[in-house]
Amino acid sequence: MGFFSKKIDKQIATYQHELIETHYREVDNMYRQIRGWRHDYRNHIQTMKAYAATGDWEAISKYLDLLDEDLTTVDTVIKTGNAMTDAILNSKISLAKSKGIKVVADAHIPVKLKMSEIDLCCIIGNLFDNAIEASVKLPEENRLIRVYMDMKNTQLYISFTNFTAEKKLTKKGNLFSTTKGEGHGFGLVRIDTIVERLEGYISRNSEDGAFTTEILLPQV
Structure with missing residues (x-):
């Protein structure tokens, strides 16, 4: 294999490595959002329990709409x-x-x-x-x-x-x-x-x- 071919192979291998790292950074970012939402899950439940205790069903409905919209961004x-x-x-x-x-x-x-x-x-x-x-x-x-x-x-x-x-x-x-x-x-x-x-x-x-x-x- 000539010098030029080896240089091309090395450049392709480097590009491939950088490409894979980019993909995994993007995937990691997506799952960080999911983990963040799960971390807040208990707080969301406590908030809705507080609304339920006072019988504020309208507030619960609005809160659920907000959660649904938020979940859509990470689903x-x-x-x-x-x-x-x-x-x-x-x-x-x-x-x-x-x-x-x-x-x-x-x-x-x-x-x-x-x-x-x-x-x-x-x-x-x-x-x-x-x-x-x-x-x-x-x-x-x-x-x-x-x-x-x-x-x-x-x-x-x-x-x-x-x-x-x-x-x-x-x-x-x-x-x-x-x-x-x-x-x-x-x-x-x-x-x-x-x-x-x-x-x-x-x-x-x-x-x-x-x-x-x-x-x-x-x-x-």
Whole structure:
């Protein structure tokens, strides 16, 4: 292996490590919010007991509405059936929403997958980061990411679609041209490397201002 190839491999490995650390920070932040809400649970019960003791049912009703609204901010948005997928998707959905991006997700994943959690983390994380990066360039009303994940026979099917500022991107080989930095390029290469190693299939399509990536990964 030449010097250049070793340098590329080292840069990809470094990018992968940084990407995974970012995912886990996002997940940790989400669960910190959940733990905080649970910590306050006893105080919420005591407050409602005090209202009940005085028969102030209107106050109880209003308090329950506030709790319901608060819980919505930390509740799991997507429940796929696979813990790691839930963690990655929900952390990225939360990030997208904080940037004014609407996310429509439909995901159903077996509890156990043949592929490693690290591979899954890299693929989903990169796909979501790329979609978010493209979406924030659009007016907020046009920002939308569609995610679909399910089993097709013995293969895991992953589809990401987002709108872009360009009507049609220019394809170079198996990749599309980008104005992002080299980290983005390594992210795309990393996805392709994982898909190839797992003997899967990947397709990218840019048409009418929408960019779609589809991936099939064997699970037997």
